[in-house]
Amino acid sequence: MSAATHDLPPLVLALLRRADDALVLGHRLSEWCGRAPMPEEDLALANLALDQIGLARALFAEIGARTGQTEDELAYFRTDRAFRNCLLVEQENGDFAHTIVRQVLYSAYADSFWRAAAASAEPALAAVAGKAEKESAYHLRHAAEWLVRLGDGTEESHARAQAALDALWPYSGEMFETDAPEASLVAAGVLPDPAPLRAAWTGTVERIMTRATLARPADGWMQTGGRQGLHGEVLGTMLAEMQSLARAHPGAAW
Amino acid sequence: MVSEDPGDRLARARTAVAAVEDPELPALTIADLGILRDVTLRDGRVEVTITPTYTGCTAMAVIGWEIEAALDRAGLGPALVRTVLAPAWSTDALGPDARAKLAAAGIAPPPAPGAVQGAAPDAAPACPRCASARTELLSAFGATGCKSLHRCRDCREPFEAFKAH
Structure with a gap:
């Protein structure tokens, strides 16, 4: 199961990239379960995690219909090099500010991506997008409200939110990359054109940063590689934990 | 058979x-x-x-x-x-009977069909216990994905509301 990028048909690759975004972000969010700053937020983060994992399952089912793989094989029996998520979503939770900034940066992308993908020429993608767009709008609103509260809060919450924004900003460029397989899907009307998505994302994130009294980091060097399977060490350690039960008891059901 | x-x-x-x-x-x-x-x-x-x-x-x-x-x-x-996922489920699928049953179970029904989907739950649903319109949002996320958590400012009872979706 090497799943090198060039081995996969373009549509399967595109589905896998969004599925892995959802699975990895969903697992990261689930790591807050029982540890969030307050019970309401514990529920909220668990709800966000469930939505993401549900989205990953819907996409894995579509991938499986084309490759014969099961959801469990895709989630639990691939190593980090076979994952195609963007680097942003695998970043560790850090403090609450890091989690919220990651959520704002990703949800602002996901919201416009899924809304546009609801008009995809590929019915399977359009069907998933019709569900995901409503949920991502809710996720973005929740994360944005928190970022405004943190940025426009105390001296410490402001400093932490700014530090998180500065640390995660270099991971924001990868979401808008297009390589040859995806360019062919954009041309065929299957995937949304990333250029207007980026413009919408920039506008959304800048409005939130302004309300949060946070400074927009400069667009310098952008991290890249996740979409090709080149990840940070943090994904490996996350997968080791996430996959340990399924690997220790292959085929187990509960 | x-x-x-x-x-x-x-x-x-x-x-x-x-x-x-x-x-x-x-x-x-x-x-x-x-x-x-x-x-x-x-x-x-x-x-x-x-x-x-x-x-x-x-x-x-x-x-x-x-x-x-x-x-x-x-x-x-x-x-x-x-x-199946398409067409995507919406709270517009809830008919008058379903809305009445939700309210009877203490869960504020979602806004009427045509409301903005995925909208903020700040539209202050009426309290399903005392019908007061003076309610406040406690949490945008409740015990299940489809509900948010609110409190009535008059009878002071917390209650769940079905999110517009």
Whole structure:
């Protein structure tokens, strides 16, 4: 199961990239379960995690219909090099500010991506997008409200939110990359054109940063590689934990 | 059983499936909630199509088992339960009966059809206990994906509301 990028048909690759975004972000969010700053937020983060994992399952089912793989094989029996998520979503939770900034940066992308993908020429993608767009709008609103509260809060919450924004900003460029397989899907009307998505994302994130009294980091060097399977060490350690039960008891059901 | 008229068999299957309750909202059936999309017969086998409210709804597996069990009890099993995503479920699928049942169960129904989907739950739903309009949002996320948590400023009781979706 090497799943090198060039081995996969373009549509399967595109589905896998969004599925892995959802699975990895969903697992990261689930790591807050029982540890969030307050019970309401514990529920909220668990709800966000469930939505993401549900989205990953819907996409894995579509991938499986084309490759014969099961959801469990895709989630639990691939190593980090076979994952195609963007680097942003695998970043560790850090403090609450890091989690919220990651959520704002990703949800602002996901919201416009899924809304546009609801008009995809590929019915399977359009069907998933019709569900995901409503949920991502809710996720973005929740994360944005928190970022405004943190940025426009105390001296410490402001400093932490700014530090998180500065640390995660270099991971924001990868979401808008297009390589040859995806360019062919954009041309065929299957995937949304990333250029207007980026413009919408920039506008959304800048409005939130302004309300949060946070400074927009400069667009310098952008991290890249996740979409090709080149990840940070943090994904490996996350997968080791996430996959340990399924690997220790292959085929187990509960 | 094989000799049963297909029309009768389908009618019995529809009745049995439509009565299955939502495990998280026992006051409502899956037909009330619009989760049940279709019941058909193919070569004598009952096929049921359902759709999730939220993609991560953990009740979907249980709902599938309960549909199979209901059909087994009616002597109509084994059945095939399929899940579809399109067209996406919306709270607009909740009819007047379903909204009344939710309110009777202490859950504020979602805004009327046509409201902005995925909208902020700050529209201050009326309290399902005392009908006061003076309510406040406690949490945008509740015990299940489809609900938010509120409190009435008059009777002071917390309550859940179905999110516009």
